[in-house]
Amino acid sequence: MSKIVSHENCQHASTKAARAQCRRHRAKFADVFSAVLGETAGTAIEVPAPVFESVTVTAENWREFREQKVVLFTRIDEDEEAPIAEGVFITGWGKQWVNYASPIGKVKRTAVTCLGARTVEDHS
Numbered sequence: 001m002s003k004i005v006s007h008e009n010c011q012h013a014s015t016k017a018a019r020a021q022c023r024r025h026r027a028k029f030a031d032v033f034s035a036v037l038g039e040t041a042g043t044a045i046e047v048p049a050p051v052f053e054s055v056t057v058t059a060e061n062w063r064e065f066r067e068q069k070v071v072l073f074t075r076i077d078e079d080e081e082a083p084i085a086e087g088v089f090i091t092g093w094g095k096q097w098v099n100y101a102s103p104i105g106k107v108k109r110t111a112v113t114c115l116g117a118r119t120v121e122d123h124s
């Protein structure tokens with residue numbers, strides 16, 4: 001970068017002293033600016049991760065979520081669930097069975113009795 005400071009766009013008087021003062025101001029500003037940049041250069045900018053909201057999948061809405069990974073679980077009681085399969089895709093939801101496929105396409109089925117399902121975050 002050129003060291004020659006142009007005063008073409010300056011508002012100050014066209015004197016040697018005014019030009020010198022102008023150069024000092026510019027140098028000071030450049031130092032402050034690079035100090036600020038130096039401080040932030042080593043700091044990772046934290047981008048908040050998008051918040052994943054799990055959706056309950058049912059016999060009625062499962063078709064909307066057939067492209068999304070779900071967790072299938074057995075409802076033991078109101079607060080307790082026993083996972084059956086996680087990160088799978090529902091391929092069919094019948095009266096008795098729910099068919100699901102693993103990410104590699106292995107198809108399995110589980111009884112609908114006490115079955116619960118909800119979408120899970122896809123980390124792949």
Ligand SMILES: [Zn+2]
Nearest residue numbers: 007010019022
């Ligand atoms: Zn100037």
